[in-house]
Amino acid sequence: MEFPGRALLMRNVTVDRTATSAGQITVRWTKPRSTPAFADPQQFRVLRAQGQGGTQTFTQVGPLITVAPNTNDTTYVDADPSLDTQNRAYTYKVEFLSQNVVTETATAASSVRLEGTATPAVSTTDLNTIDVRWTYNVPWDNTRQPTVIYRRGPDPSGPFVRIGTATSTATGGSYRDQGTATQRLIKGQTYCYYVETTGTYNNPEKLPSGLVNLSQQQCIAVRNVPCAPVLRLQQSNCDSLASRLFDLPATPLSGPVYTNRLSWQLSTTPADCSRAIAAYNLYYAPAGQDSLRFLTTVPATQTSYEHRNLSSEAACYAVQAVDSSGTLSALSNRACKEDCQLFLLPNIFTPNGDGKNDTFRPKVFTPIRRTHFTVFNRWGVKIYESSADPLINWRGGGSRSEGGASPSVVEGVYYYQAEVEFGDVANTKRTYKGWVQITR
Template identity: 30%
Template sequence: KQYYTVVFKAEDSNLETPLVDLRNMNVVVLGPSPDMPNLIPASNSITVTWPADTCLPVTGYQVYRKIGPAAYVPDSCTGGVPSETGYKLAGTTEDRLETIFVDDNKGSGLEQGNEYCYMIVSVYPDGALSFPSPENCTPLVEGTPSMLEVSVTDHSASGTIRLAWAKPEQLDTIPANGPYEYIIYRSDDLLGQSMAQVGSFTTADLNDTTWLDNTVDTQNFPWSYRVELYNNEAGNRFQIGSAESASSLYPKLTGQDNQMVIEMKKNVPWINYDYTIYRLNQGSGSFDSIGFTTDNIFVDEGLSNGVEYCYRVTSTGWRVLNDKLYENVNFSHTACGTPVDSIAPCPPSLNGHSLCDSSYNHLMWNYPDRSCAEDVVSYKLYFSPTFEDPPTVIAEFDDPYDSTYNHYPEIALSGCYFVTAIDSFDNESVPSVRLCLDECSNYALPNVFSPNGDGINDLYRPQRTSYVERVEMTIFNRWGLEVYYTEDPDVNWDGKMKGTDRLVASGVYYYICDVYEHRLTGLEVFALTGFIYVYSGDDNEVFIETK
């Protein structure tokens, strides 16, 4: 996982003027890729197996899954499976010899009608990942009977869904001589997790391959079905094969700004290769075709926010059973939704500077490109005194053209700001790039004062004390004797000798001052040193000689 630094030295063979060059290179060691996994599909799960990695330090494996192949070619310096491949982690094993993984989508089951691809990555003790294995792909296996249609034919609270399946073949090899019984189960979800029997019928020749589910609500949610086939011969009743489930097609709607996102939700064992989208015409009362797509998502643009739109979808699909091609058409439920602006505007660009003498920060923001912020109606300005403090709102602006602000902080001029934009649907943008200001040195000491009782400059005070919490200041005479000490940021030295009521003599004095000031990192201390020229009008020098 760590990089190793290798130094290359090149030296020529010229004895008179030998030249040398040094180059550094970082080297990362990656484990070899595991072998291609073997896939054993079932009707709603896939068992993934692979040979154990021959590298003994391996502590386990990561199993990645994707719908459809990625044709990923690993970079020579990249371990694991990058997210841009579309692969997602399906699970892990915790030992080098643990090389079997059953993928049932964490108990929810894999959806039929997809080709599932897998790659394996070895994991090392320090968390390093190997190159990924070659990918391998497989569909799920078909059930008996094999479903072909779950189609809504009547859209109402007491509507109808039509089921159809392929006629089972080659039952003489079991043998299953009949008569036969079909039992139909239904569940009010896509994955068939709460199946309950809703019908059955018997047949002598298996030519009956359709069934109508009447008086079912086809308005509010999708339905899943499972059809089980039994040999119903007296004294020899048994289920033939393993049943599979299939759901009705349900258009899931997500309203966005002046558009509707239509996602085709289904769990079916066939492959849908295109979808035709219909939208209700409020004038005629009929559903008009507005487009088609080969993807699972279609976006209907140019709509009006706040207006309800209703949709239906027709899918066209296929599957191959016993080397025979079956094609099908299925009609979806009706779904209605309303476009709303749920997309936040882009953040403004924030600038600013400090005006130290005036004790405020001047802030301004704008949009270099307003195409992503056309309906901005207000702004919020956030402030945090230090890098670590959480930001709080210090001002809100209801005018989108009000884009300047003067901030007078209470503690210090240092601090960090960001601004957000809010649109007409109350969507708030992500924060702008944070602007941190720490430009002002807020404490300056004069180098002269005259405590002579004339009422002018009789106290020694700093030129600025803003945002200083305290000081530790000691003043010495030229012999190193302490004449004054204070922790008051205003100092307020009246020129008198420490512990006495007598003025110090005129002359030069030296000071050391530790200033505790609020900055971006918090309360910081910095040292000031310098000289003070004192004109007291008193020539009495205080000097204590020690022997």
């Protein structure tokens, strides 16, 4: 049903008292008008839901409110003993009843919710900062007037003072507090904040404007930065491995599988760092020039990690300490390693179709990008050449490609040259020459 006149409009949902219980929020709205006038009795029903939107369940708070004559706005102070304004936001809506029938429902409006994160200085040239963020879900426009930020601290008994303003969006805003030139934010101290938004409806000549709403108070501690870890990545002894290739186990047909082993300990950087660590974040890059990305988190009791099932041991790592409040240390040193370049071909293979040792391929190898393989008979005549398979997999054919049928070469000794391009970052290239005996 539609009536000529003014709609029922929410205008305030402001936090009066911040507390985990017995918090207080004041709700105001502008009563509807119609021609002809609404029939008595005229009443309002206030409903509340937890959160700022999404799927919400609204329940009535307080008794029905009888419409006062000759007034435009109505106020309800929600001081429910269970109201937790410290940790939760709330959304309110109001229903207008005429002759006990819901005639209009105002668009719901939430309280302003404030959160914050402290970033302690890691070095003497950095500043301690606190980033505060606020959100809301309201039918009015908070973008036309700046949001005012207030702070108290480090003296917990001192007053709140205005420290700055910020432009809000349709859903919230943010502000970075770096202190002032004469009063910087101090590690080990706690600072409390609230914000004041000022909203208006899109037609302020006919609709309410100057809608001032306060967030809850949010206190944030600037903690000492956790000590930065010092990382060690176990390196492979490539020279030792290369000197005993014939003693190494055969590389699986599917390719090598590696495990990188990391260990770390806390440093004393910065000088006032905290050793109260809750966890460690590990970061990984598959190659030296790649950016680090998050790998995993381990508990503070663990100061080592095995990164398993890798197709290449080439990688870089870093570790970051985290305290119980989520404060992060500086990243550790970046520890990197490269693949060894190992390649060993056998001296005999038996391409007789029995499924055993039917192809000529490396016995030991590390990641390979490309192999150009050439075979010669004892008189130096080239009988086979291919770059199709990095692992060669020659079947003893005499054609120059693996495609189609190829005549088998006779038993005997043949000489090869393998020009191998390894899969490392440097694209290392090496040439291997040798002989192989074919027995059928």
